[in-house]
Amino acid sequence: xxxxxxTPKFQVLKTGQSMTLQCAQDMNHExxxxxxxxxxxxxxxxxxxxxxxxxxxxxxxxxxxxxxxxTEDFPLRLLSAAPSQTSVYFCASRRQxxxxxxxxxxxxxxxxx
Amino acid sequence: AQxxxxxxxxxxxxxxxxxxxxxxxxTRDTTYYLFWYKxxxxxxxxxxxxxxxxxxxxxxxGRYSWNFQxxxxxxxxxxxxxxxxxSAVYFCALTPNTGNQFYFGTGTxxxxxx
Numbered sequence: 001x002x003x004x005x006x007t008p009k010f011q012v013l014k015t016g017q018s019m020t021l022q023c024a025q026d027m028n029h030e031x032x033x034x035x036x037x038x039x040x041x042x043x044x045x046x047x048x049x050x051x052x053x054x055x056x057x058x059x060x061x062x063x064x065x066x067x068x069x070x071t072e073d074f075p076l077r078l079l080s081a082a083p084s085q086t087s088v089y090f091c092a093s094r095r096q097x098x099x100x101x102x103x104x105x106x107x108x109x110x111x112x113x
Numbered sequence: 114a115q116x117x118x119x120x121x122x123x124x125x126x127x128x129x130x131x132x133x134x135x136x137x138x139x140t141r142d143t144t145y146y147l148f149w150y151k152x153x154x155x156x157x158x159x160x161x162x163x164x165x166x167x168x169x170x171x172x173x174x175g176r177y178s179w180n181f182q183x184x185x186x187x188x189x190x191x192x193x194x195x196x197x198x199x200s201a202v203y204f205c206a207l208t209p210n211t212g213n214q215f216y217f218g219t220g221t222x223x224x225x226x227x
Contacts, residue, residue: 029215040122042204042219050213058214090158092215098208099146099165102215104158 002026004105006091012111013081021076021108022055023091029103030096032074033058034066036087037107043090049074050096115140115205119218127226134190134221136205142166144210147181147188151197152202162182162205164188195225 007022025032034050035058045058049068063085065077074093078085091105116139126132138147149161162172164181172179176193192199205218 033215040219042217044217045214048213064187088156092158098210098213101148101160101163102147102208103160104150104204105156109156 004091004093004103006089006105006108008108009106012113013078014113015081015083017081019078019081021078021089021091021110023066023074023105024072025074025091025093025103026072027093027103028071029093030052030071031100031102032068032091032093033102034064034074034076035090035092036085037090038087043113046089059090078110083112086110086112114215115142115204115207115209115214116210117216117218118187119197119203119205120128123217123222123224125224125226128197128204129194131191131193132195132223134192134203134205134223136183136188136190136218138186138188138205138216140207140209142211146208148206148215149188149190150204150206151181151220154201158204161190192223195223197225199223199227200225 004025031063032050034046035043044060047066089108092102094100094102118137145166147164151159178191180189202220202222204220207216
């Protein structure tokens, strides 16, 4: 099992550019999430999905889009990158029930110039 | 409201000292789970423990131990005989049985000095 994988590991964008952060899991987990981590603020939820075809907003969704066409993949799209989106992004997955442990990918460090 | 507070932003200890990381949570749910994660300098998030709200037994795993007290809404984490490899940021998190979200504290950065 590869667990949760994310690509790329590092990315530098210019303001206004768009890109997609990839996330995949091979544990057949229904629930997947995207978080951003900023100094002193812990992890904040961007978007999440409770299954293929179902997504919802988290705490900080503005400027990001998601879709979930398969159980395995949950890409995060930045529509028009801004310097405020400079952050480390983590994808996570768990089985459907709230009681289950959430497992994280290795993270993507994004810098927007 | 759901909230996790880790009041200790940074802690430094000398190797072999014991250290306790505090976690205080708020929730109106009677059923919930609490977690601790470790984030070493390499950046990944490593799961350490999960505890449900009905189980107040303390847990020990090697040099790690956790003290869950519902009366004070706390879930503290103690490292005994700290080692340099324990240097990391530690996050406490809460997931209630309503909704689908994990709520993270802001983390405690632990530095163990050799």
